[in-house]
Amino acid sequence: MxxxxxxxxxxxxxxxxxxxxxxxxxxxxxxxxxxxxxxxxxxxxxxxxxxxxxxxxxxxxxxxxxxxxxxxxxxxxxxxxxxxxxxxxxxxxxxxxxxxxxxxxxxxxxxxxxxxxxxxxxxxxxxxxxxxxxxxxxxxxxxxxxxxxxxxxxxxxAVECLTPDERDADRADDAEYDGSPQGVRQAEREEREFADKCAQRTDHGKEMLAHxxxxxxxxxxxxxxxxxxxxxxxxxxxxxxxxxxxxxxxxxxxxxxxxxxxxxxxxxEDSVESLVSQGEGFGASFEEFASWCAERGDCPLKGDPTKAYQDLVRPLLDDPVDAGGGRQLSYDDATTGTIQALYSENMWPQLRKGLSELSRGQGSTLMGLADLYNEREPSGEYANTQDAFMAIRCVDDPPVDDPDEIREAQSRYAEVAPFLDPGTEPSSARDACAFWPVDNTSExxxxxxxxxxxxxxxxxxxxxxxxxxxxxxxxxxxxxxxxxxxxxxxxxxxxxxxxxxxxxxxxxxxxxxxxxxxxxxx
Incomplete structure (x- = not known):
């Protein structure tokens, strides 16, 4: 050439x-x-x-x-x-x-x-x-x-919204899974506060968020x-x-x-359809992982893998387990760690290990996977990826404001990815984009x-x-x-x-x- x-x-x-x-x-x-x-x-x-x-x-x-x-x-x-x-x-x-x-x-x-x-x-x-x-x-x-x-x-x-301590606290808080009126009010209050913090803590404030x-x-x-x-x-x-x-x-x-x-x-696809499509993908990947896991020893997903998984993680909504270093594994962190591992077959052995640990009341491996997803450093510092993710998403697409549409989306997601069904009433809580201080710039x-x-x-x-x-x-x-x-x-x-x-x-x-x-x- x-x-x-x-x-x-x-x-x-x-x-x-x-x-x-x-x-x-x-x-x-x-x-x-x-x-x-x-x-x-x-x-x-x-x-x-x-x-x-x-x-x-x-x-x-x-x-x-x-x-x-x-x-x-x-x-x-x-x-x-x-x-x-x-x-x-x-x-x-x-x-x-x-x-x-x-x-x-x-x-x-x-x-x-x-x-x-x-x-x-x-x-x-x-x-x-x-x-x-x-x-x-x-x-x-x-x-x-x-x-x-x-x-x-x-x-x-760089976009700045939550401090490391606030991010840790947010991950430990499973309020988003509470579909009761009180739970919805609490979740929306936290989402509004998040949006306000992004505008207050990011240099150039609303102008930066708008662009x-x-x-x-x-x-x-x-x-x-x-x-x-x-x-x-x-x-x-x-x-x-x-x-x-x-x-x-x-x-x-x-x-x-x-x-x-x-x-x-x-x-x-709008944000709702994208959520459901992604749920379908993770649902299918979980089934592939569960089949792989069942063929190996020390797999806690014997029998009905969806029920077995739910039986492991749902109790975390009320009773987090020790994850080492003074941290507790929440339901949100357990499912986030699972999702992280489903991105690649190379992480399936780590997920099997994490679920086996959870069956014995330990959460360090799943917490490590969740930390990887959230880009949390061993020092406790975070990359700003999660802050930027929300800030970009909120200006890229119109917000979803209709409570009925939100509740239906949660139900549809649980149907296509049943292993991620928390077993609680679907929440109609709006996310931070509904309270974002600037308008979306595309759709x-x-x-x-x-x-x-x-x-x-x-x-x-x-x-x-x-x-x-x-x-x-x-x-x-x-x-x-x-x-x-x-x-x-x-x-x-x-x-x-x-x-x-x-x-x-x-x-x-x-x-x-x-x-x-x-x-x-x-």
Whole structure:
């Protein structure tokens, strides 16, 4: 394959690889202006140079401190407007982490990645992936670039809602499962207080919260594309990151080079339907886990696995058990730990161990799984993922205010995921989004992407969090190609499956889509 010449920012891209134009990147040091089209008033942002350096100053958690010192990693800050309608007003920064392509002579460009959430750190994701993809075709040909979306992780300012002690207390409080009038009032009081704290404790308050959504994140991503020197964007999005991908394609159709969307969200589903669909996924994954568990010793789910599980966790609503370190395992933490383990077959042995411990009145393993989900450090500190998750979700979708709709959604969820039925009256309590201090900035809809190159959508048959059919529908909506992975996990690309990784690499490097109906297995 011919090498990609490193043109200056205003040069014309002429080399096409299998239908995909190369990114035509340039080093920041010889940039003389923005790359590609620039929206009115944003020239200074699109033309900015990135000052890459050591990543240690960007670490905000023990996990990031352990990973950001990896070989070949460098970090920078991207400056963007807080409000794109007021580009001369307040600015914020987006944290970036890069691992450069190993084969510089045949470098295609940057591959921008987002791990989902919403609220997860793309910098952490890129740092954890860099070593394992370094010797692959992707690592050889692309700069791997992870970014923390505005308000997340190392981006400044970060969303702040609960202190670590308040987060611990919130996890220990099972009031949300009390459907009585008194329980609903208490739950809604706590949700309102949460929303108020987010506005009070986050720098720039309501203005920041109003501009956290995917609508603004994709604008940041287009500024990033230009600052990286890429005329067109190559992007990999997992889970909620698929929403970032298809939203970017809708807003900037002419700036898309390639999109890999793995573990898709259904763009048309509202928050209620999304909840029920996810319940179906976790319900199916629990059944798979229970069958696996029953074939092994020390499995407490003999007989009827749903009833056996309920018999283990429901008593926690009234009587939490010791989890070590002075902490008590609540019902919420037990089910959260279970959900965490259902994301991947690799965690099934840990879940079996945790449930066996619970049958003996011990909760340390399930608490550890719940801590992993909540990104709680051994020190007791938290990443801001959960705060950011709620803040982003509340501006991405309309709130659900109808008590009857909420109660029905809870009932439907219990029907499709009966192992998570707490056995209490369904609650009609509204969540924090109903009390959010700013309006939502988007809503579910099919993206208008008629002029966008075909995307590669990867969907897993037994994905617990983003059901397979969501990927089928998104591939159709994106005029793209569906790649099916037969397995029990949430997302799969660049995680060691050769069939999937090769298909994705062929698409990203030279634009070759897999054949119609292509299927891979673990």
């Amino acid at each position: 011919p090498s990609v010449e490193r043109y200056l920012a205003l040069a014309t891209c002429v080399l096409a690889l299998g239908g995909l134009t190369t990114a035509c990147s340039s080093d920041e040091s010889d940039r003389s202006g923005p790359v590609g089209p620039v929206p009115d008033g944003l020239d200074r942002f699109y033309a900015q140079s990135l000052d890459w350096g050591e990543c240690d100053p960007y670490a905000t958690t023990d996990m990031s401190r352990s990973l950001f010192g990896g070989d070949g990693l460098e970090c920078a800050r991207l400056t963007v407007p807080l409000n794109y309608d007021e580009p001369d007003g307040t600015t914020i920064t987006v944290g970036l982490l890069r691992h450069q392509a190993e084969d510089e002579d045949n470098r295609v460009g940057s591959l921008v990645i987002n791990p989902g959430g919403p609220g997860a750190s793309g910098m952490l994701n890129a740092a954890s992936m860099a070593g394992q993809v370094a010797d692959t075709a992707i690592g050889q040909r692309f700069d791997l670039v992870g970014f923390d979306p505005r308000g997340v992780g190392a981006s400044e300012p 956290l959504g995917t609508r603004d994140v994709v604008k940041d991503m287009d500024v990033l594309r230009s600052a990286l020197g890429d005329r067109k964007l190559s992007y990999l999005g997992y889970s909620y990151g698929t929403r970032i991908g298809y939203t970017y394609a809708e807003q900037f159709p002419r700036n898309v080079r390639a999109l890999v969307l793995d573990g898709a969200l259904d763009p048309e 579910p809809h099919l993206p208008n992407v008629d002029d966008v190159p075909p995307a590669l959508v990867i969907s897993t048959t037994n994905d617990p969090a983003t059901p397979y059919q969501a990927g089928v529908r998104l591939a159709k909506a994106m005029n793209g190609r569906l790649l099916t992975f037969e397995g029990n996990q949430h997302t799969v690309f660049l995680q060691g499956n050769g069939c999937v990784d090769d298909a994705g690499a062929d698409y990203l490097i030279d634009g070759t889509l897999p054949p119609e109906g292509k299927r891979c297995s673990g």
